[in-house]
Amino acid sequence: MRVTEPAGRRERKKAQTRQSLADAALELFLERGYDQVGVKDVADHADVSVTTLFKHFSGKEALVFDQDDDLEAELVAAVRERPPGQSIPQALREHLLLKQTQLAIHATDPRFADFTRLVQETPALRDYAQRMWTRHEAALAKAIAEAVGAPEDDVSCAALARFAVEARGLVLRHAEPRRAADEAFALLEHGWAASHPNG
Amino acid sequence: MRVTEPAGRRERKKAQTRQSLADAALELFLERGYDQVGVKDVADHADVSVTTLFKHFSGKEALVFDQDDDLEAELVAAVRERPPGQSIPQALREHLLLKQTQLAIHATDPRFADFTRLVQETPALRDYAQRMWTRHEAALAKAIAEAVGAPEDDVSCAALARFAVEARGLVLRHAEPRRAADEAFALLEHGWAASHPNG
C-alpha cells in the first residue's frame, strides 16, 4: 500500500480504468492521428463503454492531459518561492522551460518526443493545452500582485501573467526553445523592471 | 448601382441571404443566449436550409463575425503606416483601441453594447474572436520585423506580435479600457524600447 494509492479496491480499479483509457488514447492517437481516432475506438481498445470514458474525462482532448491539477499550484509556487535575486519574469521563464520537458504522461516514456509532436501538430490539442494554462492566468496574476504588493486587480500584473503563459506557445514551436524563451522573456523582463523596480 | 455592391442579381441575392443569416443569428443569440440557439433555429428564422447556412459561414461562431477579412491588412497597416515618432507598441495600442469600438456588425447599431457583452460572456465566441486575431499574428510579426529591419523570423518581433493581440483580450474585460491598455502596453513599450532603440 503506497502512500499515493488509497487502499480501497474500488478506487484502485477506478484508477486502473482511467489509466487504461489514457494509454489506449495515446497509443491510438500516435498511431493513426488524433482526428482519425474516435472516442468509440479508444473506449473499445480500453474495453469500457463510451459512457464510462466520459465519466473519467471531460472530453476527447483531456484524454492526453492527465495532470492539469497541479499546474496552477506549481505556477504560483514558481513565483512565490523564487530564489532571492531572481525577477518574476525570470522565474516564470525557468518554470515554463522546466515544465516543457515534463509534460509527458510518463517522463520516462521514450515516446515523449512523439507526444509533444502530436500535441503541436493537432490544432484541437494545441488549443486545449493553451487553455489549460490560460485557465490559471487569474491565479498567477494574483500571486504576482501579492509578490510585489500591488492591488489584486492590478492590470500590469495581469498583463505579465497573460504574456508569460502565452510565451509558452511561442517558445514551443521554435527549434531552439532556450534561446526563444530568452528573447521573449527579455521583452517582459525589461518592461517589468521599468514599472516594478522592486520585483 | 453603388460602388460596393456588384450589379448582378445573383450576387445581390447571395449577399442578402448572408445578411439574413447574420441578422437572424444576432437577434436570436441576444434574445436567448448563444448556447440556447441551434443552427437549425437560425436557418429557419432566416428561411433557408441548414446546408445553405454552412455554405455561407464556416461555423456557428462565424455567424456573428462578418468581417474577418480586413483585420489583417489593417493590423499590418497600423504598423507600417504609423505616424513618425510613434513606436510600434504605441501604434498597436491605438489600433486595437480603435478597433474595439468598431467591431460591431453595424457601427450604428444601438445593440452594439449588447453584442459586445454577448461575445464576452460566451466562451465559444470569446475564444473565436481571440483566434480571429491570433490567425494574423504571423503577418503582424513579419510587418514588425520589416519595420525594424530584423530577420523575418526574429523571436522578439514574434513575441511583440503575440503579446499585442493578447493584450486585446486583457483590455476588453476591463471597465476602463483606455487605462488598461495604457498599463498593458507600457510593459511592451519599455521592453521593446530596451531591445529596439530605433523602433
Added chain:
DNA sequence: CTGTGAAAGTGTAGCGATTGCACTTATTTA
C-alpha cells in the same frame, strides 16, 4: 432569344462528440 453551364439552394442521411436515463454489478459499510 435561347439554351446551356455554373452557382445557389434544398432535403436527407449520416458521422462524431457528448449527455441523460434507467439499469446492472461490484464494493463498502453499518
Added chain:
DNA sequence: TAAATAAGTGCAATCGCTACACTTTCACAG
C-alpha cells in the same frame, strides 16, 4: 448479511457539421 453507494453499461437523443444527389435560378455566349 443487508442496505447504501459508486462504477460501469447500453441506448436513445441532441447538436454541430458534412456529403450527396437533386432542383431552381441566373448569366452569358451563340
